[in-house]
Amino acid sequence: MNDRRNARPFRARAGGAVVCLVAVSLLAAACGGNRSTAKPADNGGGTTTPGGTTSSTIIDTSACPNGANDTTGVSGDTITIGTSLPLSGVYAAFVAIKNGEQAYFDYVNANGGVEVAGKKYKIKLKAMDDQYIASQTSTNVQNMLSANNVFALFNVVGTKNNLGIRDLINAQCVPDLFAASGATQWGNHSFPWLVGSELVPYPLEVKTFVEYLKKTKPNATIAVLKANDDFGQSYADTLNDLIKGTQLKVVKTQEYDNTGAEVKTQVQSLAATHADAFVVAAALLACPNALTAASDANWHPITYMSGTCVSKLLFDLAGKAADGVFTVTPLLDPADPGNADDPAMKLYTQQITKQFPSKTATTDPHEGIIAYGWTTAALLVKTLENAKALNRASVMESARALTDLSGVGLQLHDSKWNTNANDWFIGETYQFIKWDATAGHSVPVGPLTDEDGKTAEVTPGNLINLK
Amino acid sequence: MPRSQQRLLGLAVSVAVVAVLIVWFGWIFPTNYKSADTRLVAQAFYIGVAAMGLNILTGYNGQVSIGHGAFFGVGAYTTALLMDHEYTFLGITYGHVSFLGTLLPCAIVTFVIGALVGFPALRVKGLYLALVTLGLAVIFPDLATRFVKGTGGTSLVALTPTELAAPSWFADHFPSLSAQDQWAYTMCFALAIVGLVGVWVIARSRFGRSLIAVRDHEAAASSVGIDLARTKVLAFALSAMYAGIAGSLSVLVLFNASADKVETFQNSIEFLVALVIGGTATVIGPIIGGFAVVYIDKWTKDAFPSKPVLSPAIFGIALIVLMYVLPDGVVGGSRRLFAWSRRTLQTRRASPAAPATPATPASTR
Secondary structure, X not given: OHHHHXXXXXXXXXXXXXXXXXXXXXXXXXXXXXXXXXXXXXOOOOOOOOOOOOOOOOOOOOXXXXXOOOOOOEEOOEEEEEEEEOOOOOOHHHHHHHHHHHHHHHHHHHOOOEEEOOEEEEEEEEEEEOOOOHHHHHHHHHHHHHOOOOOEEEOOEXXXXXXXHHHHHHHHOOXXXXXXXXXXXXXXXXXXXXXXXXXXXXXXXXXHHHHHHHHHOOOOEEEEEEEOOHHHHHHHHXXXXXXXXXXXEEEEEEEEOOOOOOOHHHHHHHHOOOOOEEEEXXXXXXXXXXXXXXXXXXXXXXXXXXXXXXXXXXHHHHHHHHOOOEEEEOEOOOOOHHHOOOHHHHHHHHHHHHHOOXXXXXXXXXXXXXXXXXXXXXXXXXXXXXXXXXXXXXXXXXXXXXXXXXXXXOEOOOOOEOOOOOOOOOOOEEEEEEEEOOOOEEEEOOOOEEOOOOHHHHOOOOOOOOO | OOHHHHHHHHXXXXXXXXXXXXXXXXXXXXXXXXXXXXXXXXHHHHHHHHHHHHHHHHHHOOOOOOXXXXXXXXXXXXXXXXXXXXXXXXXXXXXXXXXXXXXXHXXXXXXXXXXXXXXXXXXXXXXXXXXXXXXXXXXXXXXXXXXXXXXXXXXXXXXXXXXXXXXXXXXXXXXXXXXXXXXXXXXXXXXXXXXXXXXXXXXXXXXXXXXHHHHHOHHHHHHOOOOHHHHXXXXXXXXXXXXXXXXXXXXXXXXXXXXXXXXXXXHHHHHHHHHHHHOOOOOOHHHHHHHHHHHHHHHHHHHOOOOOOHHHHHHHHHHHHHHHHOOOHHHHHXXXXXXXXXXXXXXXXXXXXXXXXXXXXXXXX
């Protein structure tokens, strides 16, 4: 008895010691490199900007930690671009965006790279998974920035995800180029380092649908399904604002939890109102789920679905229930055989098929989400080409001064993308479309809508400057 | 070798190992490795701290909680909001508190909330208690999203690196530990040590023994004069406080406090996994579990970088394998390994034909 008691402390301690040593050795094996405290290489003395006095009206670099000529993330002839998006979890289908981006960058790199201020560079994409969780996006971005290996952030997916990193990238003076969200907050002039992508700003989407309703059914009752986040809120707020003074009326609004895609109960309760119109302010799987649930409840309203849901995969999931659903897109529909002979579409289809020989839902060139990734990558390349010099501030200036861009990736014919010191929104020219479930592609409704410079006007109250 | 000499040798080995570990983790590691590595280890430390808290409740006291992600979140929010905002209350303006200044409020808030949750938990046990705590993990994100408007939109309080940088007194004293990631790491390391010592003291105190007694047999414990209610509520409160401090630490490492539903659940489960992998009712187990959770996750992600969908599956398989091989956790397993090697050494020395002695049960359990 006594003997055992004496032996115990020794055994416990030595056992603990063994465990600790195992832990240390695991750790040593896991971590490889040495810490380098050196700052990123500064190209030249800091006054390399050609042309002398550049009119820096928007981008003020006086408070930037690395000064005006920050070339972090450029090494040799490679520009590393960082992105964070859902690659696993409920929103894993967004991997299609990355597939499109990667295909475009590979295509550009194979043709010599992008030319910035007279020198050719290759583009390297560093993608991190955030599962659409804002805090994971923030952590990913922090990791990329603190490791000093990305030049800019590119096409980070999600409204709340970009809102979560906005303060940070503003303080660090890192461009957040083409946030994959049509939120109105991207027009807030206190955050000059963030610009939204070519996705149609949500208020313009709503406006287009409201205009359509006014023409076809001026006294329609409307039911709204929205995600319980800033994304869903901007649709609901704009809609309520735009129908003021009309005979249109929102009869019921239901919220769904954006951490899942379960909307059945909400849609059933909306269906009970027998509203004439249905606005689906949802993302990914929640979109087809909403359409199917409405159809199951034998409710066949005039349906408008968020432009972020423009995807063959999602429409096909809803099957017949998606027939006749309205939405908007800034891009050509890759699933439409009428576009097949378009040279831009030919190049896209050829490159995607080359990159992904096996066709799955997220590598099928007909998928609109891949087309979006491809086009946004092309937009980035255009922006880099237009930059006066390869540093963060110049590239950001370039993104703020896009003039009459056309033919970018799968941009719609006759569409022009513009940004300037006052108007920061890109995707203001777009097509109102209707899904044809039998044919399996979208059909344009009416002519191209050109709302260039009007987003701020349409957006109600303080939605743009909302924190 | 005589018994006393053996004990002395054991003591010397332990002291040497602890000294090496402290020097390695406290100085050599953070000054030599990249920020990506220090962040990962810092994460392992704070997950370890939360698992230590869960250990007090689940390991020593036998109350299962799958809601510790909520206490963690409350801790993170308390710290993030105190650092980020300014408040005026009863005419006194406060806010923009330094990180260290937020620790005490955070400990108090989570201790009190833990105690409040502990009271209803007196009535329910086992699976039912697990459900009650699950409710906590459901309520927290909703409450946080509804009542707290952070800078990051609906469910996130994001801070900038400047706000989270090392304070000047620290940077002045330890210039080679002054980078933000090093400061975050040092804080996680230091508080993990404090937490470890805390659990060590608790486990060896009268309170610790009453925790174990209540776990093993409530009626017997009560009959020898242990106040069941006090013990259980205090276990809940202390446990919540540990999780809260872990949440505070996470703000330094992740740069934000999040009330995301998925994350709150994920955290709760992660703490439980860390605890079970490391070894329940052991002092060092939770920290080892923290390392295991963080590194298994990293390795499974690195194994197939092009197929991130696979990593949770591999993580799951790794867990199953680990539980199969080490049902009593890493600490329990290494104890068994050690006992086995000692036994084989002894039997070989004594006589090759001696019958094997049955395995002795793990000591502190």
